[in-house]
Amino acid sequence: MKRLILIDGSNIMFRAYYATAYTGNLMENSKGVYTNAVFGFVNMMNSIVNDDFTHIMVAFDKGKATFRHEMFEDYKGGRKPMPDEFRMQIPLIKESLEHLGIKMLETELIEADDIIGTFTKKYYNDFDEIEIISNDKDLLQLVNDKVYLKVSRKGLKDFTIYNKTTLKEAMGVYPSQITDLKGLMGDASDNLPGIKGVGEKTAVKLLDQYENLENVIADKDNIKGKLGERIRNDFEQALLCKKIATIKVDCEVEEPIDYFAYSGPNNESLIEFYQEMEFHSLIKRINKTVVRKPNLDFNFKLITDSFELDKILVDDSFIVLESFNSNYHLAIPLGFAITNKLGSFFVPYNLIHQSLSLQMFLSDELMNKSVYNLKMMKVILLNDGYDICGVNFDLLLAAYILNPSNTKDDFRVVVSNFDYNDVSYYEEIYGKGAKYQIPLDDMYQKYAVKKTIAIKELKEQLLTELKENNQYLLFHEIELPVASVLAKMEVAGINVNQDYLEELNIELTGRIENLTKDIHELANKEFNISSPKQLGEVLFEDLGLKASKKTKTGYSTGSEVLEKLLDHHPIIEKIMMYRMLTKLHSTYIIGLKNSILKDNKIHTIYRQAFTSTGRLSSIEPNLQNIPIRYEEGRLIRKVFIPSSHNFLLASDYSQIELRVLAHMANEDNLIQAFRNGEDIHTKTASLIFDKEEISSLERRVAKAVNFGIIYGQSAWGLSEGINITPKQASQFIEKYYARFPGIKAYMDKVVSDATVKGYAETIYNRRRYLPELSSSAYMQREAGKRNAMNAPIQGSAADIIKIAMIDIDKALTKQKLKSKLLLQIHDELVFDVHYDEVEIIEKLVKETMENCISLKVPLVVDQHKGKNLYETK
Template identity: 40%
Template sequence: MSEKILLIDGHSILNRAFYGLPDLTNSEGLHTGAVYGFLNIILRILEEEKPKYLTVAFDLHAPTFRHKIYEAYKGTRKPMPQELREQVPLIKEMLQAMGVEIVSKEGYEADDLLGTLARQSEAKGMDVTILSGDRDLLQLATEKVMIRLPKTVRGKTTIEDYHAQQVIEKYQVTPAQVIELKALMGDSADNIPGIPGVGEKTATKLIVEYGSIENAYQHVEEIKPNKARESLREHYNLAQLSKTLATINTESPVDFSYEKARLGDLYTKEAFALCKRLDFKNLLARFDQTMSQELTEVKEFFTCEDLSGCEALFEKAGKQKVVGTALLSDKEEVYGLGLAITEQEIYYIPVANFITGPYLCGKIADLALNTRICAIDIKTMLKHVNLEEEHQVFDAGVAAYLLNPLKSTYTCEDLAREYEGGKMIPSREELLGKASFRKAWEEDQEGLSSYACYTAETVLSCMEPLKQALEETGMWKVYTQIELPLIFTLDSMEKTGIQVKGEELKAYGDRLAVRIHELEQAIYQQAGEEFNINSPKQLGVVLFEKMGIKGGKKTKTGYSTAADVLEKLAEQQPIIKDILEYRQLAKLKSTYADGLAGMIDKDGRIHSTFNQTITATGRISSTEPNLQNIPVRMELGRLIRKVFVPEDGCVFLDADYSQIELRVLAHMSGDQTLIQAYQQAQDIHRLTASQVFHVPFDQVTPLQRRNAKAVNFGIVYGISSFGLSQDLSITRKEAADYIQKYFETYPKIKEFLDDLVETAREKGYASTMYGRRRPVPELKSSNFMQRSFGERVAMNSPIQGTAADIIKIAMNRVYKRLKSEGKKSRLVLQVHDELLIETRKEELTQVARILEEEMKGAASLQVELEVDMHEGSSWYEAK
């Protein structure tokens, strides 16, 4: 059996992976999708081919002979997208880490090198496989040389294989004649011009008949159709140029060693470290399980299981300025503590013998009076440890979030890698698998000990680098004055929860069920048959085929029944209106009426989780359950707020900022027209309508005001003319005209928004008024849609982010004030720009004053912050 060599066209496969697969970024913000796709493709090919030798060829940036010819004819070749360019050195680094031989040669393209190596290897009697996305390489196919062409469609990669016979069967020409085809029809992907008016079908016919462009030219008068004849006569020189460009040089002067190309173990320590750095978690499973342990910096951890030793440890910790902690707990219990007294002295203290959870939590609280406590998630610790804002704490997770708010998680292994010079520590999954802390405490104390100690050591080591990074980026004040106090505010809200009337929730669900059934019957009656309303496929067939409703959008899987498609047809079609209502009510029932019932705690209250490290803009989000997403557009949706009630002796006091984002826009842009309108307490939407539609202020119609309101708020979100036209059901030209007139009315706003985009493009991030940063990598994208998205982000992040900062400041101030003045009333809920206080009836006047003073005083703007306040015996009444 012959030896086999696998030759890979590096740029071609990287390019194929880049365009065929979704883009990925790692925790450092590096684009990695093409590298990940490249590795998956070649690992699959290696498993199939099992070659003895492996080599990857890359183009160099220096212009090749063919580049120069092409540029002389047609100008500069299309530049590589920046996101792809960034990944070229990454894939080379990865291949080198895997011990893969890489070849390049100045003045020669990768396919010249591949052609040369293919012919050399074939001459040695080897079987050759060439992996490339470039069909030019088909000219190299023989019985010993196979060309493999990957094709990626919607994330799925298939591969076409060609020996010489398969080329003839597919293209009706020999491999050598592929060059002739390209000479006639060209190839834009490979910058081969071809001749005008000759496509693949005509080119194939000519080469099958005449064999070459030279022979075809000698018989030019016989050629049909006329268009092809005239084109070859007039552009024969261009055909010859194209042939030169399409011909691969199989005698390139390439230095090559088969010994260096010999395939060894790809799964090296260096490759493992790089896969981990690039967040290629799926690839890590291919490596030896001991690899992580070998690469991890091993520290000596200690376990303390006796009470007297534990006392001594806390006494020693109390003499330090800073210690690292990792409290292992769930909602109910504490299982142990990781304690890093110094970076060399790290202990695990399990709950065992006379060491209890309450004992450990009490010791942490005492320690934090004089020693700073570092942790990855202080809010989780607060569920068991009685810490106050005056205690000294540092939350590494919140700090890391501020520095990179685009990530979805902030783990200790990420912190170690990013803030300890690429240091690697094992992840929770590597140490504990999927086991909970309780299960690990019962069955795997060794794994739990390692996890606790690594976590405690990492948060201690990372505190200074994180602090320094926050100071360098100007976000130390955001961290210390907004985010750190917010931890205690949110913890109080989570512990307090909000009371729910279970019986009313059930009655609400029953009411929804009745209406849902009515809608089902109405839909069946109008359709003339029963079908699964929740099946998009069945629904599409009923609406657009059986009922013949016009305006349906056909997709590969059937008709689209997405909300935006149906909403455009709802006014003319009663059945669609019913379907949209059915969907809304079905979601209300499953998510809220049924879903909330299972989340009512023993105290009759729902304790939602408020997240401060989720959104890129800085907004707080709510989960388990999400109380910020309760529908308010339809009355039946709003009615669910009736089930949320204050405890006996209390009422709800609800305060909502009025048009906070528009007020922030007025202040940050400095637009005097908008500022004066707010200062004179004018109706902003009416004023905008008056200016945009050129009608007197007192003659503005409700429709004009409604449209102006959409423009006002759309501008805050960087809306496009297309988006506005969809919102208002007007033409794109009308929408563009509205936006243009808006900017003529408020000229400083246009200037301000343009400046935001340019600043973000220059710096790579957008900033709020308080200095919170939001990276905008999309602005450098070569993709128009991505760049447009980046521009919208650059425009709206400073405004939305500033509004989010202000509401956080207000929350902190309200919470602190209620506490300092000894009030029993409690902040229970935050929904975007709204705060809900469960207020003791006897404290109503004072709490209303506190709410108004602290919310209005949260920021000093050129326009006053206005607050709408209401009270009620349910959230529905208060709102």
């Protein structure tokens, strides 16, 4: 059967953009190119081409002006301007069609609807069936015996199909009456007024009686009441609206119909396009259906005898430890892939238990090794009593330093940033969801060996780039050694007081139950307190509180809304407490209980190559985000305890980011204040308010300004944080810059340099790339400026604490001390201190942290010890 699909490209791409844009978190690739509309559009096209058809065409509007604007100047006049973030994606959307093997058309002064209309008439006899895909119901006028319209309710999966019969059932009119309907009732989306006061129901009744608009107008003098008056007043306007709404079916089409025959995508160019866009999920989809040409140079030997290992373990080897499970504390180690001058090999993991040669080779400092994710390898090996040393290259860390946005969880995604694609995606090997499993054949062995070859191929390129960027020191002296420190910390883990954790569980559960009962009583009904929709109805309909805003999904019940209602009803305070306690219970009580391993400890994973600033983040579980704002949250810290008879020592950098700012900005007033040991927030308040005696409120304002400056906070953001007017906040910021001119000059220079270079950098040349600074969208540029101001400060502080960790680890090892570094919580280091070493460790840690780097201001460390983490604060 010959079947033609006609797609309203303009309609589809608008839907693709706004389907994700409403969240405010637009997709963009590592080069700063927005891609959310392209991704959505391509996904929709992929859904369509899975259908059964012979020919396909996508029509677009070309430009703003059409022949309809000549007829009615305000045609589509009510529509908002197209966002710049969307506009810049349109050429990429059209390019995607070329790679997908789909032809498109666009014509000056003509809309996509008219091109589609012309195809339905011109090629009517060439096809058994013609399908139109669009949510524009103007196209319903084209429906007939062969032509039907598919309108989607959600994505391109849930369709309503309109033919002559279903259209009449759904709307009460026939296709030929759609333009009459538009003439009578108008169309708000196109800014067509129609007849004022005539809605859809009235228009349908008139057409049921008169068949068309012209017949209605012919009898206008006999139609009584307000309706007759309205028709007599606006009938000329109605005729114009009908004319405007009528789709042209006689546009010129030069290409023969066979030009639009579909023969499939150009997979080679499509993959290249997807790689440029960084659509890795779509590349995986192609890989599942396309047989890729094997690399004929690729071969490896499976080592099954431990005695063979002596022949292949040589200097300058590229090694991958393949394992199964994203949480490598629980991973099943599968084996070692090794590539070197002797060839490529796969060594099953069990051979390490049999081979002293392999154990010694891995731990030999003099045998140079290149790897991917040293920290992960080290943790797995240390958990089995082995180790890996002599690593002089880690592809993951090198890629991360070159551009923090390069690194994701998937090896293939990382190397594709360097135009290397001869390796599978993790998901293609191990599956996902219910199908996540170790493959039965040798797939994972080939996959692992392919990774070692990739490391070998990319090593020199990445090292050259690091040296060109003056980042080799950052790579070799900070990130590589700190990976080993973090591995030791992760393996050590931290002890948990499970009895106290259960006490907290019982206490919080009871309080949540009591709060639930109280809230239901105050609401005079039972409802799901955790449902924003149900909560909004209770607060703003049942209890009559004043709503700030209502969206399509219901009333807003965010924390900022509730805080403004605190004094209006006793239910609000209880709801806020309920939210806090349920969050604590689910995230920390239950979350921590589920994270305790067989040794009764929690072993977090530090994501070393993840954040854009160089700071570490923590997962499974996150131990860097334990709440301290409320006492209920702080009590969770009591769960974390030292080894038997030992102490926990917390050593925290005091105001390190402000100290880094003073150093980098070379701001004399700030430098002198820190050198004199003054309270920096009191000093700032004194300068801002021009007085010596400072109140606690004034100090709080100064503190907010100090930290706001670091994060590039706007006057509006500051005003929200300390509950003052934006004008007052702006005055505070201006005064701050006047009193600290070096900071203003520094911040302006940072933004200016980052705009020219495309990145901001730390003391140790860590870069944060900021493509948003060149965005045509104001809000994106402003976000880029804030990031440019913050990245050097936060990143430098992150580098400093990493250096301290490395130096402390060296000292602990050299002095053969029993105490261990357990946690890094941003600016704080937590140690399990042996009871015989308390004074030694306190002195060693404080001196090392305060002297690991020389700045223009002193670094100061505050220390507290206790029998649990709560006591260290």
